[in-house]
Structures are given as C-alpha cells and as structure tokens.
Amino acid sequence: MFTGIIEEIGTLRRVYRQGKAMMLTVGARKVLEDVALGDSIAVNGVCLTVVAFDSESFTADVMPETFRQTNLGELASRSRVNLERAMGAKKRFGGHIVQGHVDTTGRITSRIPEENAVVFTVEPEDKDVLRYVLPRGSIAIDGISLTVIRVTEREFAVSIIPHTLAETVLADKGAGEQVNLETDILGKYVERLLTFRKGDEGGSASHNAKKGGLTEAFLAENGFL
Structure with missing residues (x-):
C-alpha cells in the first residue's frame, strides 16, 4: 500500500522488452536506502516488485497484464518516473490509500x-x-x-x-x-459489496449492478431491516 506522496523522481536506465513483458532498471537514491529483495516500489503509480538492486538502481519485472493496463510500455531509456516505497507502519499518511493497481x-x-x-x-x-x-x-x-x-x-x-x-x-x-x-x-469496494449476488462471483461490479443493485429485499435478507 502507498500514500501517493512521491519520494523522488527516478531515471530509467535500461528497458528490456520481450513481447508484452518488460524488465525495468531504474536509477534512484532515496527509495534504495532500506531496500530488500521482494520489496514493493511504485513506479508511476504501478506497484512493482524489486528483483535485483545495487547502490544506484533497482530492477523490476513488468508482466503482460501490467503492460496492457498502464503507461509503462511507453517508457524509454532516460525517462523520468515517480517513485514511492510501500508505506511503513509508522509513516504519516500524507495522501490517501493507493494500492498501485492502475484502473x-x-x-x-x-x-x-x-x-x-x-x-x-x-x-x-x-x-x-x-x-x-x-x-x-x-x-x-x-x-x-x-x-x-x-x-x-x-x-x-x-x-x-x-x-x-x-x-x-x-x-x-x-x-x-x-x-x-x-x-x-473506497468507492470500488462499496460498489462491489452492494451489488454482489451469490452465483455472480465472476461478474464485474457494474455488471452485477445492472442485475438488481441495492434493494429493500436485499437489505432485509442480510439483516439490515
């Protein structure tokens, strides 16, 4: 989880593409201060996992789904990117809850x-x-x-x-x-909870909303009335 408060601007050092999969190496300083393998770092708001690092950069994989849903595929060597480490338990919550999952x-x-x-x-x-x-x-x-x-x-x-x-x-x-x-x-989870129906596990919230949405019968069935 992130807060949306950018810690520093990094510079893309290397981009390796194989189809719709990528490996990015990003030059940075502040986000490397306490980095460890497996840590999460948001790159332009995309939560990525650190798979390698040294004193001046870190490397992360980008899977095809992330490639399709984000602007990471437009990045080239020397592109500047926003960087934020996952929020620590004692960190001030200066922004809002950001998952790093681009819509x-x-x-x-x-x-x-x-x-x-x-x-x-x-x-x-x-x-x-x-x-x-x-x-x-x-x-x-x-x-x-x-x-x-x-x-x-x-x-x-x-x-x-x-x-x-x-x-x-x-x-x-x-x-x-x-x-x-x-x-x-918040809005996404509220919508999902209010529109969920048994048997519709595979349906999207917007699809399920069209099938009935929040009704008085639903509230009564679930103990709200």
Whole structure:
C-alpha cells in the first residue's frame, strides 16, 4: 500500500522488452536506502516488485497484464518516473490509500496555469472509472495523490500546486500525453459489496449492478431491516 506522496523522481536506465513483458532498471537514491529483495516500489503509480538492486538502481519485472493496463510500455531509456516505497507502519499518511493497481490510463487534454497552480484536465481511456471520481475526492495520477476539482461525463480536472509540480514527472507532461489513473479504493469496494449476488462471483461490479443493485429485499435478507 502507498500514500501517493512521491519520494523522488527516478531515471530509467535500461528497458528490456520481450513481447508484452518488460524488465525495468531504474536509477534512484532515496527509495534504495532500506531496500530488500521482494520489496514493493511504485513506479508511476504501478506497484512493482524489486528483483535485483545495487547502490544506484533497482530492477523490476513488468508482466503482460501490467503492460496492457498502464503507461509503462511507453517508457524509454532516460525517462523520468515517480517513485514511492510501500508505506511503513509508522509513516504519516500524507495522501490517501493507493494500492498501485492502475484502473486505466488517461490522456491529458489540457494544462492551464491558474495563479500559483496548474490545472490538468484528463480524459480516462475507460470512461466507466468516472463513476468513482467525485469533486473534492482523491485520485492518483502516475502515483500522485491529488484532489479532484471537477468532473464531467468525459473527463476530470485536478489543480497542482508548485511543490507537487516540481517534485513529480507531471512537470514534464502536457496535452496529449498518457498517465496512469487509480481511483479511490473506497468507492470500488462499496460498489462491489452492494451489488454482489451469490452465483455472480465472476461478474464485474457494474455488471452485477445492472442485475438488481441495492434493494429493500436485499437489505432485509442480510439483516439490515
């Protein structure tokens, strides 16, 4: 689990591709201070497992499913990436609960300065995720914990303060570029619990919701009434 507070920007040193599988070697410093084999490090918001490391870099595998669902496939040697170690038990919770499990990618549609901030508007590739996005709610963009300022049927916007822009790879990105999106875990689990039906174990939450959703009969059957 992560908090969405980026610890440092790393630099991709090597990319080895074999079909839709990848192995990444990332140059870093801070996230290596207490690293061990098997540790989790979020790279642009994607939870990856450390399989090798030295004093200046770590290496992680990217499986085909991760390749398909994230923007890691667009990375090239010398690309800058956001890095965050998994949250320690005694660490302050400065952002929100981030799993490192990307829901979909999105495209930045605009980047507009506003006084001391910059407003980014993002259009998700999978529009269904917008049901989990709400004004003043949280979302992770390339692993960065951000607050949503508005939502439409096609896109959402966040406002970035100068510190966040300077300390993350969003400083490098503009309209047309791809980012990883992870919505707030709370909404997804609430929806799944409220729409689950026995026999629908393989169905998605949105599919099950269409089959009935939360009803008075369901509440009574499960002891709520």
